[in-house]
Amino acid sequence: MTLACGLDFGTSNSTMGLVRNGVPHLMPLEGERETIPSVIFFGFEDDRVRFGRDAVAEYVTGADGRLMRSLKSVLGTSLIGDTTRVKARSYGFVEILGIFIAELKRRVEAGLVEEVSRVVCGRPVHFVDDDAAADAEAQNQLEAAVRAQGFSEVAFQFEPIAAALDYERQVTSERLALIVDLGGGTSDFSVVRVSPERARAADRAGDILATAGVHVGGTDFDRLLAMARVMPELGLGTRTRDGKRHLPVAPYYDLSTWHRINRLYNAQTLRDLRGTRNEAVAAERVEMMIELIEDRLGHRLVGAVESAKIELSDHPRTAFHFPVRDRAIETAIGVEDLTAALENAVGRIEATIGETLRRAGVDAGGIDSLILTGGSTQVPAIARRLEALFPAAELVRTDVLGSVGLGLSLDAKRKFG
Incomplete structure (x- = not known):
């Protein structure tokens, strides 16, 4: 016997769910x-691959x-x-995605008698903004990575719709809900009619009044904060x-962007930076950046920026060291610095929410429930702006890291039985 699961492969975190x-x-x-x-470490000393x-x-x-x-x-x-070199071998990114997904499948199946061979994968409303061909290719790339791990049947569902399916389990009457899913890499929005009766329907297409998304998420917030408050300490803006x-600006941008950091670890980048240092007024700052790259500390640096961002959820200021x-x-770094750094990004989020409402033919007052999911909804500057847009709506805070996976598992049960 085989089972169907939901896979929420996220930019920052991943989950897998089953219906029992x-x-x-x-x-x-x-x-x-x-x-x-959603992290892999290829160890050079012991040749082990570690996850999470x-x-x-x-x-x-x-x-x-x-x-x-x-x-x-x-x-x-x-x-x-691109490929990334791990000692004597080069890995393509689709292969690396497959290694991570295969490990998730192995870990789930380790506690089961049955094989998990059918899956509904979550996907953002837009992998890529304003490029339908690239967006379709992104889904094809993810599907190829998933199928290569032994999943014989693969379907997709929008992540905010999955969050709506999870929320719908608790409603007692019909509601018009706006689902705001702010993840690590994308922000997605859907206006959906939910009710106990609608939950039993096999086809929910008519209940989805509108969807929209923008390629802005938590890793962008980390980058923006790093560029605003940390990279100047390494010479940016001098x-x-x-x-x-x-x-x-380019090397500072790459150093602030998780998936671009490895591109800095090469001899040409170091030669270019040494040339920049020789011309710079703030040569000592650029020298520190050179040392940081020589020591391959880029991911640790952005991880420290992310930790500072999270700390600002509970404290007005933090000392970055x-x-x-x-x-x-x-x-x-203060809350006001984070708010200023995110201003344009939050503006894009608000504009996309407005477009979602326009497509649905409703205004903010017509929304009964504002459903927040995804880790980035916990950033105070963002949460306050969202709540202010819908003052009359019921505010629903889901399991921010788990609701999409739960909804995808429900969708897998519905699609595959």
Whole structure:
């Protein structure tokens, strides 16, 4: 006998769920934990491949190896054709995606008698903004990675629709809901009619009044905060000694972007940075960036920025300290700095919400329930803006990391039985 599951392969975290006795459950993927960070670490010292929290913990010890994170962000982009070198072997990104998905399947099946061979995968409303061909290719790339791991039947469902299916289990009357799904790589929005009666229908297409999405998410927030408050400590925004130009922005952008950091670890980048240092007014700052790249500390740096962002959810200010050899990057970051850094991104989110409502033919006052899912809805500056847009709506905070996986498992049961 084979089983059907829901797979929420996320930019930051992943889950897999099954329906048992009519009730969806997330399966343990890392010890007893039902979520696993979407991270792989290829160890050079012991030739082991580690996943999730174990991968991050090994990397943080300073072990020699290659960390891969934000894997989903490369789908549909030119980076998908790149390879990453792991000792004597080069891996393509689709192959790396497959390694991670295969490990999730193995861990789920380890606790079951049956094989899991049918799957509904979550997908953002848009993998790629304003490019239908690239968006379709992104789904094809993910499907290829999934099928290669032994899934014989593969279907897809929009992630915000999956969140609606999970929420619908608790409603007692018909509601018009706006699902706001702010993930690690994308922000998706759907206006959906939900009710106990509608939940029993096999075809829900008529209940989805509108969907829209924008390629902005938590990893973008990390990048924006890094560019605003941390990269200036490494020379961003400073000038050459002749005063004619600013230092090149590209290496700072790459250093702030999870899935681009590995591109900096090559001899040509270091030669270019040394040339920049020789011309720079703030040469000591660029020297620290060179040391940081020589020591391959890029992912640790952005991880520290992410931790600062999370700390600002509970505190008005945080002291950022990141050691680089015999010195450190040090700066104070306040909630107001985070709010300013995210202003344009939040504006794009608000504009996309407005477009979703327009497509649905409703205004903000017509929304009964505002359903927030995805880890980035916990950023205070964003949550406050969303609540202000819908003051009359019931605010529903889901299991921000689990609701999509639960909804996908319900959809898998409906599609495959």
